[in-house]
Amino acid sequence: MMKRRIISIAALLFLALYPVTFGGSSPYHSAIMIVLGIYVILAISLDLLVGFAGQISLGHAAFYAIGAYASGILTVTYNMSPVGAMLVGLSLSGVIAAFIGWSVLKLRGYYLAMATMGLAAITHTLIIGMQSLTGGASGLRDVPPFRIFGISMDSYVHYYYFVWAMVVLVIVCCLAIIRSPMGRTLMAIHSDEAAASTLGINCAFQKTSTFVASSMFASLAGSLYAHYMGFLAPDDFSIFTSVHILVMVFLGGVGTIYGAAFGAMFLKLLPELTHTFQDYELLGNGLILIVVLVFMPKGLWGVITAVGRKLKLTGDAISEGNSE
C-alpha cells in the first residue's frame, strides 16, 4: 500500500504546481485544464455506467445540462450561493435520475440507447422552450464566478484548483466504488443479469443507483461548467454532447477509470493541435476513432498500459484484479 501513497501524493503535487510551472500563469492554460477537468468528470461518470455496469447511455448531456442550468438560474435569477445552487442541482439530478432510471434501465441495447437519447433531446428542447426561466436559445447571461467560503474564484487559476479538487474527488469515489464489492456487482450485471440475479443481486436497483451516481457526477460537471463559462446556451448540451462523451470513453478505453479520463483529455486537447487545418478536423476525428476501435480494442489507455508493462512501469494487470 505504501507505493500507492507515494504516487497519489506525487499526483496531487503535480496538479498543485501545474499552473505555476508548465502553463505559466496565463489564463488560457488554466482555462484549458478547467475544461479538461470538467470533461474528465463527465467521461469517468459515463464510464461507470457504460464500461462497468454495461448500460449504454446517450443521455449523459441531460444531467450535465440540469446541473449547469440549476447553477446558472439559481445564482443569476435567485442569487443563491454557488455552493447551494450546485447542491440543489445535484439533488435535482439525483431525483430525476432515480425516477427516470428505474423505468428506462429495464430496457437493453439499442432500446436503452434510444430512450436515453430521447431523454437528452427532451431536456434540450425544454431548455429552449422555457425561455423565461432558462433564457432559452439566446442563452443565460452573467453567471457569477464560483464562490466558496467567501473566496470568489474569478481568476481562472483559482477556479482551476477548485475544479481539479472536484476531479480528484470524483476519481477517488469511482475507484472506491469499482474496487469494492459493488464494483464486482456491476461487472456481474455487465456480464449476465440473469445469472447475477440468481446470486441475490437486485439488478434493477443496482443499475438505477449507478445511474443516479453517474448522473449526479455529470450534474457536478455541469455546475462547474456554468461558473467557468459565465454564460449558458442550450447548444452546448445537445445530443452531440452525449455522443462526444461516449466517444471519449471508448477512445480512451471503456471499462477503465484512467482510460475514460485519458480519452477525455485526448479528445479535448486534439483541437488545440488540429485547429490549424479546420476543414480536415471532422474527417480526422472520425478516422482517429476508427483506427483506435479497430486496432486498439482496449483503447488508447490499453496501449499505454501495455507499453508501460513492457517497461515494467505498471504491475501486471491481472494480479491487480479489476483493472482501473
Added chain:
Amino acid sequence: MTTNGNDILRLKNVTKTFSGVAAVNDVSFNVNKGIIKALIGPNGAGKTTLLNMISGLLEPDSGYIYFEADTISHSPPHEIARCGIGRTFQLLRLFTANNATVLDNVMLGANNKLKPNILKSLFLRAQTNKAEKSTREAAFEILKLVGLENAAYLSPLTLSFGSQRMVELARALMSQPKLLLLDEPASGLNDAEVDEFMETLLTIKEKGVTILLIEHNMKVVMNLADDITVIDFGEKIAEGNPHKIANDPEVIRAYLGDDHIGERD
C-alpha cells in the same frame, strides 16, 4: 407423495406453457431437507424449465412453489436467491466482463452477506474492506473444496470445461444456500472428474445443504440420489428411491421406448 413436516421445497400443480405448448404440465413434488433429490427424464422433458421457475427466472402460469414457509411462485430471482436457493446453469454462465477472474466469480456468491451498494462503498470503506478480506478467505476455502485454489487469479475462460463447471458450483456454494439447484453438473466431465464431483457433492450434503439435481449420468443419480422424480413431456410419471425407479415400467418406456416392455416381463 409423502408430505411430512421436514420438506424444504414443495411444488403444487405447477404448469408453464410457451405459445400453446405445455413445457411443464401440472407437476407436483416435494424435496426433503438434507437429501439429494434427482430430477431425471429425456431431453426436452421440461426439467430445466422447472428449475428456472424454482429459481425465479421464469414464472409459472399456474400452480404454487413453496420454499420453507414462503410462497415463491412469483417472486423475482434475487428475492428467491436471498431466501437461500443457489443454482448452476446447464449452459455455463460465468462472469467475464472487465477481465473478471475466477476469484471475482466466486466472491460474487457472497452478495447476500456483503449486501454491496454505492453508499457503503463510498462511506463505510473500512467496514467493506474488512468484510472483503473475510469473504476472500471464505472464497479460497471453497476453491480448495473444488480444487481450484491456484486458478483464483486466472480468467475463467482459460480453464477447462470441467473446471469452469466447478467455478460455477463454487460460486453457488459461496452464497451458503439451504437448497442448491444443479442443472446437469456432470455433463461434459470425464470419469475421473465425475468421481471427484460425486465426492464433492457428498461433502456438500454433509454440510446440511439440500440438493435438487438434474442429471443424465445414471452412475451419479443411482449412487447419490435419495429420492428421484421422473419427468417426461412436462409431466411427472414416477417418483421414489433409485431402486424403485430403476424397475418402474413407465420410466423404462419413457427412456427406451415401448417394444422393450415385452422383454422384461
Added chain:
Amino acid sequence: MKKAILFLFVTFFLILMVSPGVSQAAEKVVKIGGVYPLTGYLSWLGEYYKKAAVLQVDTINKAGGVNGYKLELVVYDDQSSPEEATRATLRLVSKDQVVAVTGTATAPITGAVSSVANKNKIPAVLSSGYDVKADKEPFLFNTAHPTFFAIGRPFMYLKKKNVKGAGLLMPIGSLGEIGITNSNRASQQFGIPIVGEERFDVKAPDVTAQLAKLRGANPGAIFSFTTGEPAALVAKNMAQLKFEVPLVVSHGNATPGFLKLASGLTTNVLVPTGKIMVPDSLSANDPCKALIVNFNKLHMERYGEPANYFSGLLADAVMLIAEGMRIAKSSTDPVKIRDGIEKIKNFPGLGGVYSMSASDHYGTKMEDMVLITIKGGKWVQVQ
C-alpha cells in the same frame, strides 16, 4: 497504482505540446482576433466573415496600417458552438495577445465571447442578433443592425402599404426568440397587430402545417425571422400553398447563397439589409456610397463574388477597431482602444453612419437599413 505515474506522465506530455508559441515578431505588428464558425451548421456564414475581414485588414495595411502598426488577423474556428467560441477567444486573448476581437454568428456564441472579452478587458466588435446592454458589457460592440431595426424597418414599409395584420412563423432557437420579442415591440410602435404565432424546427423538411394554421387568421404579411435554408423553405411552402402575402425574413439572408435558393420562387420575399447590397440604387450624396462601391470592387476582384450584408458587418468591425485605435492614439492598449471606439462619431461605414455612445454600442439608425427583394434573379431595392 503505478498506472497513476503513467497517467500523469502522459498528461504532462500532452499539455507541453500546447504551451505558448514563439514570442512576437520584431516588426511593429498588432494582432486582431477573429472567432468565426468555419465548421458546423453556421459554416456558410464563417466563410463570408473570414473573406471580408482578411480583405479589410489588407486594405488598411496597404494604406500604412494604424499609428504605424500593421494589423495581423488571427482566425480560430468556433465550430458554431459557444463552448469552442469561449476557448477560441481565450486562446486569442492570452496566447496570441490580441487587442480586439471580431466575429460570432449567433446570439449564444456572442454571449460566450462577450463574457470572456469583458472578463479580460478586450474590446469585442461582434456581429449578431445579440441584444447588447452597454452598461453591463462595456467591452462589447455590435456592427449588426439591432434586431429591432431589422424588424421595425419592414413594419415601417408595411405601415405605408397599410397591411392589416402580421403572422409570425419563427424558428425554434435564438433567432426565433429575438424575432418574437422585437416583432411584438414593432407591432405596438407601428400599430400592426400580430394575428398568429407559430414555431418550427429549422431542420424540418416541411412547414405547411404551421402555414395553414397562420393562413386561418388571414394576416397581411408573414414574419419569419430566420436565415438561409429555413427561410427559403418557408418561401417555397408559401408558394406551394399559393399563400400570396409578403414574407419578411431576417437581415441575414442578404447573401448570394439565399439569392440562389429563393430566386425561382413566386413568393414576394422582403429582406431588410444594409445599403451594401444595393450600391447602384443608392443616391449620389449618400456618405457610404463611395466606400460600398470600392469595397464591392475589391471583394469581386479578390473572391469573384460581390460583397454581401455579412461581409459589410465584418469589414465595418475591422474599420471601427482601426478608427478606435486612431482616436485613442494607441494600437496596443485594449482599454484605450475600447474608449476610442466608444467615442466614434458619424463615421461612415458599409452598414451606415456610425455614432457610438456610452449607452449605444451599435451606432446605426433604423433609416440606415433598406428593404430588398428578388427580381429576375437579382437583388432589387424596394422603395
Added chain:
Amino acid sequence: MDISQIIQFTFSGLTLGSIYALMAVSLSIVYKVSRVISFAQGEFFVFGALTMITLTGIGVWAPLAFALSVLMAALLGSIIEQALIRPVLKTTLGTVITMTIAISLALRGLALLLWGRGSHTSATFSSGEPIRILDAALQIQVLWIVGVTGAALLLIWLFFEKTMLGIAIRASADNPVGASLVGISIRKVNLLAWSWGSGLGAVAGMVVAPLYFLQYGSGVLPMVNGFIAIAISGLKSIPAAVVAGFFLGFVEAYSIGFVSSQFSEVIVFTVLIVVLQIRSKAASGAGFDEKGM
C-alpha cells in the same frame, strides 16, 4: 380549425412520414441481417443526394445518375462493412455503436471536403403543380417518396420471401450458427445487407432531396427520426418499420398542428419512451434471460 388546415396537417404528416418510413426501411434491412443499427445511415442519405446533384449538374442523364449514385453508395457501404464493422462485430454493443458514430463523423468530414459548406437542392422528379384540396397543397415529390417506399418494400418482400438468397439471409438473421452450418456464408450475407441498406439510404436521399436544401450535415435528423421509427416498430419486421415511420410523421404533424409547434419534438420523444416501456414489459415477460437486444 377549418377543414383545409386539417387536410394540410395530414399532407404534412404524409410528407414527414414518407421520409421517416424510407429511412426506417434502409435502417431495418441492415439491422434485420447484421443486428447493427448504423448511426452512419444518415451520411449515405447525404452522399446519395449530393452525388446525384453533382452528376446531373455535369449533364449526366438523370436515371443514369440515379443508378450510379445507388451503386456508389452500395459499394461504399460494403467496403465499410468489411473493413470497419466486421472487426468490431464480436465486441460489445457499445463498441459497435461508437464505430458507427465514428464512421458517421468521417463520412460527414468527407462530404464537407467534397461538397463544401453551401447547400444544394435538386429538381423534383416530375414538374407540375402540387395537388390541391381546398387550400391545402401536397407536393408531387411526396408521392414519389411514397411510391419509392412502396416499391422498396415490395422489392424487399419479393427478395426475402421468394429468392433462395433472401431466405438464406433471413435464416442467418434468426440463427447465425445454424445458417453457417448449412453453408450460408455469414460474411457474404452481412456484406449484402450493408450494401443494400446503404444503397437504399442513398435512394432515400435522392428522392427526398428536392424537399430539402441539403448540406454535408443534413443526414443527422432523418437518421434520428428513422431510428425512432424502427424503435417504435420493435425492430422485428420491415413492414412494421414503414408503418411506424408514417405513424411518427403523423404524430409530429398533428402535434405541430393541434398542440404546439414549439414542443412537438418533446411529444415525439415522449411517445418513443412510452412505447419502449410498454414493449419492455412485454419483452421481459417472455423469459428473463433474453440477452442483449
